Amino acid sequence: MIKVQREDFDIGVELAALSQGRDNVGAVASFMGLVRDVAGPGALSAMTLEHYPGMTERQLEQLEAEALARWPLDRVLIIHRHGRLLPGDRIVLCAATSSHREAAFEACAFLMDWLKTKAPFWKLEEIDGKSSWVAARQDDEDAAARWQNNNQSE
């Protein structure tokens, strides 16, 4: 399931719903990303996430389908917020459920690595009253690249 939204989310409610009534599920792995003050205590006043409506949903749906094809999963959840967020605010939640933990752990890491390099979001940081766009990181590219030739481990 994909949700692209301005509103906050409740991780407990979301994860409970994911495995509700699914007796074959023995593992729920999740990752939650928060707005971090990169510039030291009190320096970051806000972070605005811009996205490309339509393409974002399309890319995340492809990501979900890819994870479901690669691992023996029951369900996948990706929630990503947009708009102006404050330090400590929740940005993203990825979760995968499966019979066993290995598939759930791996799929969750895959979802985040690919999301970071494929989902059309851009971060604008406000630091000391100045706004600047966050530059893409090479190590995010490297983390995503490891899944290119790396098929699932059963």
Place this chain on the structure above:
Amino acid sequence: MKVLYFAWLRDRVGLSEEIVEPPVDVATVGELIAWLAQRSPGHGEAFADPTIVRCAINQDYAKAHERFNAGDEVAFFPPVTGG
């Protein structure tokens, strides 16, 4: 055709979207970038380094050699930084 700009490309171009009619010999993403870069100083600044500009045709990623059609939605944006 409709062209969309996001993040710092939008800031530099000064528009979030525009309708353009490139000449018929502009057929690929790379050619479109070169043509758009001539439209204004802002466009020129946005496309100054085409290697750091990403493109999507109809909301799917497209490389510089790929062709677009007259009715396509073509978007330009920086490398993504979500998550």
